[in-house]
Amino acid sequence: MSLHDDRKEYQFDQLDDGAKSLNPMVLFKEWLESYRQTGAADATAFALSTVGEDGLPDARIVLLKDVMDGALVFYTHYTSKKGRDLAHRPKAHALFFWREMERQIRISGSVIKVSEEKSDAYFHSRPPGSQRGAMASNQSEAISSRAEMETKFQALSEVPDEALHRPAGWGGYALQIERIEFWQGRPSRMHDRIAFTLKDHRWDAQRLEP
């Protein structure tokens, strides 16, 4: 079967020129809520791209946990590959693909750590198993076997739930949005694209050719 024949027409919705006068953060939250309401699994997942010290781009999926003050918040290990990339170059790209609504959102900006208090609050809102998993993992480091991982995890089962603590190397990042592009699939590849760029604290909107 040829991959050439895999194609579809996009006709779920449209993005009129009027969208250029909208606040993109409001539009982002509207699209996010509509997508969550479809019941799609992992609706808040996005591909987070960073650039390594070697200059190579790298991407992985993370979960969006908050949208605050024009920033996307996600949680991870600060000592992971992505954490090291961000320590070296605090810039990132977030890519959302919402297939059921034929939408794509591309976001880029600078990244900072969220406050210790916010990371603590989110860490303790997670199920105890996830807290233990974060404590047990030295994310992105090589390990000899699955068994060694299990041993580290099992050792934490002796720690009561109330005594679990957020590791210093685990917490949140806020990707401060400097550019956001909304893509809505349209028939005949005449897709709608509206890009907003932050200039002097104001959003500058442009329609882009498909």
Ligand SMILES: Cc1cc2nc3c(=O)[nH]c(=O)nc-3n(C[C@H](O)[C@H](O)[C@H](O)COP(=O)(O)O)c2cc1C
């Ligand atoms: C659906 C899904 C959700 C994920 N959510 C997170 C997350 O919120 N935080 C995280 O650190 N890793 C998450 N991961 C794992 C990452 O994709 C990645 O494997 C891990 O963060 C290590 O990446 P790094 O070595 O580039 O730092 C998720 C993976 C998938 C498939």
